[in-house]
Amino acid sequence: MNRRVFLVLAVLVALGGLVWWKVGGTGGREPDVASLADDEGTVEAEPEPDLAPMDSMLANSGRDLSPVKEFGSIIGRVVRKTDRLPLGGVVVRLDGAGAADDRIDLTTTSDGKGDVRFDGVPVGSAYTVHVHRDPHPPVDRMGVGVKARETTDLGVIALEALGHVDALVLDEDRIPIKGATVSVSFDDDPVSQLDESPWPLEPGLPGGFAVGTTNDRGLARIEGIPPGSVAVRATMPTHRGRTFRALVPSEAPRVAVVVFVLSAGRAYIGRVVEADGSPVKDALVEFGRDDVERFETKRTTRTADDGAFAMRGCLDVGPFSVRASAAKHAPTIVTPEVWKPIEIVLSGGCTLVVRTIDAVSRAPVSSARVSAFSTALDPRRPNRAKYVGRSGVDGVAELEFPAGSGFSLRIVEELHRTLVLDRVGPGATVTGGELIGDVRTHVAASERRELTAELTRGDSLSCWVTTPGPPYVPIAGALVRLSHGERKTAESLSDAQGRLVFSNLLLADRAPVLHASARGHYTTEAPVVDVRVALDGLVHKQVFLAPRGQPIPTAGRPFGNEEQTLSMSVTVLGRVVAADRRGVSGVLVRVRGFPSIIRTASDGMFRLAEVPLRFDP
Numbered sequence: 001m002n003r004r005v006f007l008v009l010a011v012l013v014a015l016g017g018l019v020w021w022k023v024g025g026t027g028g029r030e031p032d033v034a035s036l037a038d039d040e041g042t043v044e045a046e047p048e049p050d051l052a053p054m055d056s057m058l059a060n061s062g063r064d065l066s067p068v069k070e071f072g073s074i075i076g077r078v079v080r081k082t083d084r085l086p087l088g089g090v091v092v093r094l095d096g097a098g099a100a101d102d103r104i105d106l107t108t109t110s111d112g113k114g115d116v117r118f119d120g121v122p123v124g125s126a127y128t129v130h131v132h133r134d135p136h137p138p139v140d141r142m143g144v145g146v147k148a149r150e151t152t153d154l155g156v157i158a159l160e161a162l163g164h165v166d167a168l169v170l171d172e173d174r175i176p177i178k179g180a181t182v183s184v185s186f187d188d189d190p191v192s193q194l195d196e197s198p199w200p201l202e203p204g205l206p207g208g209f210a211v212g213t214t215n216d217r218g219l220a221r222i223e224g225i226p227p228g229s230v231a232v233r234a235t236m237p238t239h240r241g242r243t244f245r246a247l248v249p250s251e252a253p254r255v256a257v258v259v260f261v262l263s264a265g266r267a268y269i270g271r272v273v274e275a276d277g278s279p280v281k282d283a284l285v286e287f288g289r290d291d292v293e294r295f296e297t298k299r300t301t302r303t304a305d306d307g308a309f310a311m312r313g314c315l316d317v318g319p320f321s322v323r324a325s326a327a328k329h330a331p332t333i334v335t336p337e338v339w340k341p342i343e344i345v346l347s348g349g350c351t352l353v354v355r356t357i358d359a360v361s362r363a364p365v366s367s368a369r370v371s372a373f374s375t376a377l378d379p380r381r382p383n384r385a386k387y388v389g390r391s392g393v394d395g396v397a398e399l400e401f402p403a404g405s406g407f408s409l410r411i412v413e414e415l416h417r418t419l420v421l422d423r424v425g426p427g428a429t430v431t432g433g434e435l436i437g438d439v440r441t442h443v444a445a446s447e448r449r450e451l452t453a454e455l456t457r458g459d460s461l462s463c464w465v466t467t468p469g470p471p472y473v474p475i476a477g478a479l480v481r482l483s484h485g486e487r488k489t490a491e492s493l494s495d496a497q498g499r500l501v502f503s504n505l506l507l508a509d510r511a512p513v514l515h516a517s518a519r520g521h522y523t524t525e526a527p528v529v530d531v532r533v534a535l536d537g538l539v540h541k542q543v544f545l546a547p548r549g550q551p552i553p554t555a556g557r558p559f560g561n562e563e564q565t566l567s568m569s570v571t572v573l574g575r576v577v578a579a580d581r582r583g584v585s586g587v588l589v590r591v592r593g594f595p596s597i598i599r600t601a602s603d604g605m606f607r608l609a610e611v612p613l614r615f616d617p
Contacts, residue, residue: 069102072146072150075115076115086112086113088112096128098122098123164222167214167221176219181234184205189206199317200313228248229248238313268314271344272285272346283302285302320336333387345402350448352387352449354397355395356391356397368455370410409435416457424440424443463499464499466544479493479516481515489502524545526543
C-alpha cells in the first residue's frame with residue numbers, strides 16, 4: 001500500500017517538473033531562440049499561421065476597414081488695406097487636393113464683418129485661397145494646411161484698392177453733359193493718333209478695360225485702374241469726342257482728374273424717301289467710302305419716322321459716300337455734294353439684269369461686282385445714285401433702281417478688265433469688253449432690262465528679275481507677286497534666266513504693282529505704269545533686286561525705273577531713362593508703323609530687330 005502511494009506521488013512530481021520546465025522555468029516568456037540553436041547556430045523557424053480564414057470572416061462581417069476620412073475648418077477675415085474696414089460680399093474660393101487626393105473647389109462670400117469660413121475641408125496641406133472683389137486686385141493664399149478636427153485661421157486678408165479716374169464732361173458753354181461715355185485704356189498710342197479719325201469717335205478705346213457714364217452733373221468715376229499712364233476718352237452722339245492722357249499716381253489717393261470740353265463738331269444730315277417723296281423710316285444708312293471693289297463702311301445710323309438721319313461729331317471727312325437700304329427697297333449709294341443736305345431716294349421701280357460671261361470660254365463669271373449709276377431725269381434730284389449687285393454662280397446679277405432714269409454701268413472682276421458703259425443713249429460707248437442688249441434707251445417703269453456682258457481677260461505680263469545696272473545678272477528663284485491695289489492677284493518664281501510670266505492677269509486700270517524678293521537681296525516694289533503690248537503680245541517689265549551689303553543708291557536712276565522703291569530692314573537699339581539718367585524698366589516701346597512691341601529691360605535698354613525701311617530713289 002505504501003509502495004503504491006509512493007509511485008503515484010513520484011509520477012505527480014515528474015509531471016509537475018515537466019510543466020514547470022515548459023512554462024514556469026522561462027518566467028512566462030517565449031524561450032530565447034539563440035539559446036535553442038544547435039551547434040551550427042541555426043534554428044528551424046516555425047511556420048506562419050494561415051490568416052486567410054480570418055480575413056474572409058472579417059470581410060464577410062459587413063464592417064468598413066478603409067481609413068476613416070478626417071476634416072477640419074478654415075476661417076479668415078477680409079478687410080480694406082487702407083483703413084482696415086471690413087469688406088462684406090467678397091467672393092472667396094478654396095481649391096486644391098487633400099491628403100487622400102480629394103479634389104475640392106468651394107466658394108463662399110464674406111459676411112458683413114468680413115468673416116469667411118469653410119467647414120468640412122478634408123485634411124491636407126496644399127490648398128489655395130483666392131480672394132477677389134472689384135476694384136481691388138485679387139489676393140491668393142497658397143499652401144494652406146488643414147488638420148483633423150482643427151480650425152486653420154488665415155488671419156486678416158487685406159485687399160489693396162487700385163486707383164480711379166474722375167472725369168468731368170462739359171459742352172462748349174461749360175454745361176455738364178449727362179449720359180456721356182467715358183472709357184479708360186492702357187493703349188500707348190499718341191492722343192493725336194487715337195483721335196485722327198474724322199468720323200465720330202468710337203465710345204470704347206482700343207484695348208479699353210473700364211467704361212463709365214456721366215451723371216446729371218457730368219461726372220463719372222472709373223474705378224479699378226492700376227497706377228500708371230492711361231488714355232481716357234469721352235464721347236457723346238451729339239458731340240465730337242476727345243481723348244486725353246492721364247497719370248494715376250502710385251501713392252494714395254491714386255486719383256487722376258480729367259476735364260473734357262466737347263464741341264458739336266461737323267454734322268451731316270439728310271433724309272431717305274420713296275420715289276413719291278414719302279419718308280422711309282428705320283432705313284439703314286451707312287457712311288463710308290466706295291471704291292471699285294467694295295463699299296467701306298465707317299459709321300452707321302438709322303432713319304427716324306420722318307426719314308431723317310444725321311451723323312454728328314465729325315470733322316471734315318472730305319469726299320465720302322452714303323449707302324441706304326431698307327426692306328423691299330433696292331440699296332442706293334449716293335455721293336453727296338459738300339455742305340448740302342443728303343437726299344436718298346429708295347425705289348424698286350425697274351430691274352436691270354446683267355449676265356456676265358468670259359469673252360473667250362463663254363463660261364459664266366461669278367462674283368463680278370456690277371454697279372449701275374442712275375441719274376434721275378428730274379433736275380430737282382441731281383444726286384447720282386449707285387446700285388450694286390454681285391453675279392452668282394450663273395453669272396447673273398439683278399439690280400433694282402428708280403424707273404425713268406438714265407444709267408451708266410461698271411462691272412469689276414478680279415481676273416478680267418473692267419467693263420464700263422459710260423451712259424445710256426444714242427452715243428453710248430463700252431470699254432473693257434462687249435455689252436449685248438439695249439443700251440440706247442432709258443429703262444421704263446416696271447421694265448426688266450436684260451444685258452449680257454462679255455468680259456475680256458487682262459494682258460499677259462513678262463517679268464525679268466536682275467541685279468541693278470549692267471551687266472544685269474539674272475536672279476533665279478525670286479518670288480514675284482502681282483497685286484492690283486490691295487488685292488494680291490498671283491505670285492510666281494523666276495526661272496534660271498530670272499524670267500516669269502503672268503498670263504492674262506495684268507489689269508492696267510487697277511494700279512498694278514510687282515513685289516519682288518529673293519534671298520540675299522533687298523525687297524522691291526515696282527509699279528507697272530507703262531502698259532504697252534509688244535509685238536509678241538506681252539507687256540514686258542524688268543525688276544531690279546539689289547544684293548544686300550552693297551551701298552544703297554539714293555540719287556539718279558540706279559534701277560532704270562524711277563517708280564521702283566527699295567526696302568530693307570534695320571535693328572533699332574535704345575534706352576529709356578528717367579530725369580536722373582537711370583534706366584527705366586518695363587516701358588512699352590514701339591516703332592510707329594511696325595507691329596512689334598517690346599518692354600525695356602532692367603537697365604532701360606530695348607532692341608527691335610527687322611524693322612522695315614523704304615527708300616525712294
